Every structure is written in structure tokens, then in C-alpha cells.
Amino acid sequence: MSNKITLGHVHMSGCTGCCVSIADTFQGLFTLLDNYADLVYSLTLADVRHIPKMDVALVEGSVCLQDELSIEEIKETREKATVVVALGGCAAYGNITRFSRGGQWNQPQHESFVPISKLIDVDVYIPGCAPCPEVIRNVAVMAYLLLKGNDAQKKLATAYLSPLMALAKDGSRIESDSEACGCDIMLKVVNQGLCMGCGTCAASCPVFAISMEYGKPNIDREMCIKCGACYSSCPRSFFSFDVCGDYENILGAITAAMNPGGN
Template sequence: MEDKRITVAHVQLSSCCGCLISLTDTYEKLLDVLNSVDLVYCQTLIDVREIPNADVILVEGAVCLDDHHAMEIVKEVREKGKIVVALGACAAVGGITRFCKGGQMPKPVQSSFSPLTEVIKCDLAIPGCPPSPELITNVITAVIEGNTEYLKPFAKYGEKKHEACGCDLIINVINKSLCMGCGTCVASCPTRAIEMVDGRPLVSSQLCIKCGACSFQCPRIGI
């Protein structure tokens, strides 16, 4: 592999830090490519005050539309990142932040949250709540190697402008008689919200966290 050193930044918006934990868990998996990666910004891991220009900016969390500071950060990310990656369900499709209400007692204030993909143009999006360390590693490695074929589904996922959940399987696959009963959606669901009944997936709306993993993995989505 050629020595193509790239700069990587991590920016956190409204999230639970789960994606950051997955990112930090990649240290063993990234040993083979560490010489090609420079982590130049991460609010939690390194003491850098301003977001620098970077080859890849990983953005975790949804965007609070009522937060002027958050909107400025998002704008800055798009200006400074050559490749902007929506990291995890909240940034990619909204996830559980679709149901969030901002503010604390005694002054509750309703706030609006949107996935990063609906606010700015994202080059890639990584599914999961949180994404696995292996998946993050594979995407970063593919960027370093210029493996556009591997990155194609992540680029397509970043173009989605709506929430992705088990409902998408019902509307886009099952209702169109496209489901082949492979069970990939069941295996990919982190909350076990999907089970196979009579050869077809059955989605529990009470367990689904709208992470989009099932839609991303389904081989029949987009056919």
C-alpha cells in the first residue's frame, strides 16, 4: 500500500458518545494503517480548540436546528472537510433523536433535531447505533486506498434524505414482494427488533431504534 497519509477529524454534535467509543476501539484494528492516518481533531481525545482542514471529518450525532452554535459547526465542517462522513444512525438518518425534545425543567423547550445528511451534503454515511469498530476501520482504509467500489453503498447511504428503519423494509421490500427471506435484516439488527415469521421479517416498532442497519444490509433495498 502506498504511503498516502491522510488527516482525520472527529466532530461530535448531539449524541450519546457511542460512536466515539467505537472509534476509540479501532486502535488495534488500525495498527496496519496508523502510519497513514493523522488524527488532527477530537474534542475528547486531543486538545485542539478549532476544527482544522482535514481529508476526512467524521461527524457523530444529530444537528439541533435551534442551536446556532451547532449550525455554525456543521457549516464549518462542510467547508473544511474534503470528505464528510455521517458517523452512526443519528448523523446518517436521525435515529432516536427523531423523538428528542430539548431543554430541561423548569423551562422545557421543544427543539428540532435532524440528521447531518439533511443539513449538509455528506460524502459518506456509516450505519449502526453505534457502528462497529471494524466498519469504521474498513471505511477509513478504503478511503486511504481509494477503493471507490467498497465505498459505493456508503456514498448511497449518505444521500438518503429520510429516516431509515424497519418500516422501510415493510414499505420498500415486503410490500413489493421483493423479500427473499434471507434473514440478513434480523442478523444486522442491534436491538433484536426483527424476527423471521413464516419466512418473512416481522418488525417490532417498540424495539426499533431507527438506526437504519437493516435497510443498509438488505440486498433487496433499491432494486
């Protein structure tokens, strides 16, 4: 199909969990590749050595400042891709690599890891560790609609992607140093008088660092890995009535897009 977009998976310092998450949609990945996107670059899934031009780059992992190749490749990614997506906590916020101080076998000098937005502008953030396969699927479908859809579809895709673009814009500011951890829930939600105790942050945390005590999040900071899931899933971090109020149609459209044969 000539109308496909081109998609790449760029691997920085990450555990490949995000890549697994891309593939973890049962036959969903085949549907995406059959109908909407060609996978033009992926260390694990495509036999291509150098980063080619592509519409959308899904970048996994943070950048190690002591690894020159990583720095070159992340800059090349920005050059070659129209849309750069920070896929997962490490690319977006540093995640667990934030805790590195080097000394590990067999590259002990690899001690400084930064989110990709420290070196390049990023267009879309998908937080989480690992990011949920369904949110990757939703973003992939929306990215397709944004690039190849009709006007109504472009409008919908823009509305859907805007908050994730806003997270990326915030992360790409030079002075930005988002903690992307339970602290964000405290600083940007509870301290701002916005928390209403729904508990979504606690459910979203992959390491069970958040418990609800008397209707408010209690964050175990020793447990937090800084993946950004809690804050981005909080209904009081961002909430669009236009998008969420239209949930039936949007989820229906995504389901239809993933079942092009109508099965």
C-alpha cells in the same frame, strides 16, 4: 509518514458511542493512526479547539436546531472537510434523537434534532447504533485507498464506497425523509417484492426489534430506534457482485493493511 490522510471526529448531538466504536478495534486504531491517518480533530481524543482543514470528517450525532454552535460547526465541517462521513445512526438518520420533543434538563428548549444531511451535503453514510468498529475500519482503509492509492486501489475503493455514498446522496436530497427504520425493510424491500427471508435484518438490529416470522421480517415499531442498520445490511438494499464476489481479496487487503508489519 507524509502520505497520511487527515481525519477528524466531529461531535454533534450523539452519545459518544460512535467515538468509542472508532477506538474499539483493539490495536487497529493505532495501526490506522501510525500508517494511514492523522487525527487532527476530536473532542475526546485530540487537544484541538477549532475545526481545522481535513481530508475526512467523521461526524457523530444529529444537529440540534436550537443550538447555534452546532449549526455553525456542521457548516464549518462541510467547508473544511473534503469528505464528510455521517458516522452512525444519529448523524445519518437522526436515530434516537428523532424521538426528542425537548423538555429535558438542563436545556429544555433543545427539542429539534435533524440528521446532518438536512443542513449540509454528506458524502458517505455509515449507519448503525453504534456503527460496528469493523465497518468503520473498512471505510477508513477504503477512504485512504481512494485518496492515496494507485488506480486499481482507487477503483476498488470507489466500488466499495459507492453504495454508502448512494445512501448519503439519497439522505442529502432536500425532499428526502428516509425513515431509516424497520419501515424501510417493509417499504423498500418487502413491498418491492425483493425480500427472500435471509434474516440479516433481524441479526443486525441492535435493539432486537425484528424477528423472523414464517421466513419474513416482523418489525416491532415501538422498539425500533431508526438507526438504519437493518436496511443497509439487507442484501436486497444494495448488492454489488463486483465487490461482494471479490470478498476474499478485499478482506485479505484490509487484513494486510491492518497488519503492515506482517504480524
